[in-house]
Amino acid sequence: EAGVAQSPRYKIIEKRQSVAFWCNPISGHATLYWYQQILGQGPKLLIQFQNNGVVDDSQLPKDRFSAERLKGVDSTLKIQPAKLEDSAVYLCASSSTGTERATQYFGPGTRLLVL
Amino acid sequence: GDSVTQMEGPVTLSEEAFLTINCTYTATGYPSLFWYVQYPGEGLQLLLKATKADDKGSNKGFEATYRKETTSFHLEKGSVQVSDSAVYFCALTGNTGKLIFGQGTTLQVKP
Numbered sequence: 001e002a003g004v005a006q007s008p009r010y011k012i013i014e015k016r017q018s019v020a021f022w023c024n025p026i027s028g029h030a031t032l033y034w035y036q037q038i039l040g041q042g043p044k045l046l047i048q049f050q051n052n053g054v055v056d057d058s059q060l061p062k063d064r065f066s067a068e069r070l071k072g073v074d075s076t077l078k079i080q081p082a083k084l085e086d087s088a089v090y091l092c093a094s095s096s097t098g099t100e101r102a103t104q105y106f107g108p109g110t111r112l113l114v115l
Numbered sequence: 116g117d118s119v120t121q122m123e124g125p126v127t128l129s130e131e132a133f134l135t136i137n138c139t140y141t142a143t144g145y146p147s148l149f150w151y152v153q154y155p156g157e158g159l160q161l162l163l164k165a166t167k168a169d170d171k172g173s174n175k176g177f178e179a180t181y182r183k184e185t186t187s188f189h190l191e192k193g194s195v196q197v198s199d200s201a202v203y204f205c206a207l208t209g210n211t212g213k214l215i216f217g218q219g220t221t222l223q224v225k226p
Contacts, residue, residue, distance in 0.1 A: 031212060042119075042204050042216030043159070056211055091159065095212065101147050101166045102212055106159040 025094030
């Protein structure tokens with residue numbers, strides 16, 4: 001079974017530029033998550049999708065971050081414009097259901113450096 | 116709100132030593148508890164989980180028991196190896212399924 005795929009793996013941009021990350025979850029997984037992991041900290045949820053609907057985006061900085069999950073499969077996370085403090089690893093995860101007992105499977109992450 | 120607190124790292128041990136990484140949590144309701152591991156240069160991997168009080172999760176020689184009375188989920192291993200060197204994250208899920216992570220504990224095992 002293929003795991004969660006993410007691209008690109010690394011991205012370097014200058015502040016005020018825009019950037020987009022892509023995620024393909026495990027086949028059949030209805031729930032998709034985007035997490036931000038700042039160096040030295042645990043991951044923090046940015047947004048949770050159930051199929052193509054948003055369940056939780058309370059921690060998403062909506063003035064600069066946006067995410068979509070068209071057709072309930074792949075997802076894209078965008079930052080526009082980027083700030084220095086957005087330098088982090090962006091992790092995508094998926095699970096079969098959005099319940100507390102469901103295991104989340106993580107992709108390798110996209111490491112973003114904003115200069 | 117819900118939160119997870121892990122012991123500060125880094126933890127440095129010699130091979131075959133006993134490992135304990137402390138984890139305590141604050142949560143409303145009855146969360147599920149997880150330990151994830153992140154090896155150098157790799158993504159997060161589920162190590163073990165427990166979904167109700169007194170459950171013991173185990174995998175690859177690691178164990179953790181869900182203690183509701185002390186709100187703890189300490190990770191243990193009887194004999195660590197160099198290959199166990201990694202960052203370990205304790206986490207819980209609320210009823211929406213989102214994971215709330217601790218800050219992570221770096222383990223370094225020396226031969």
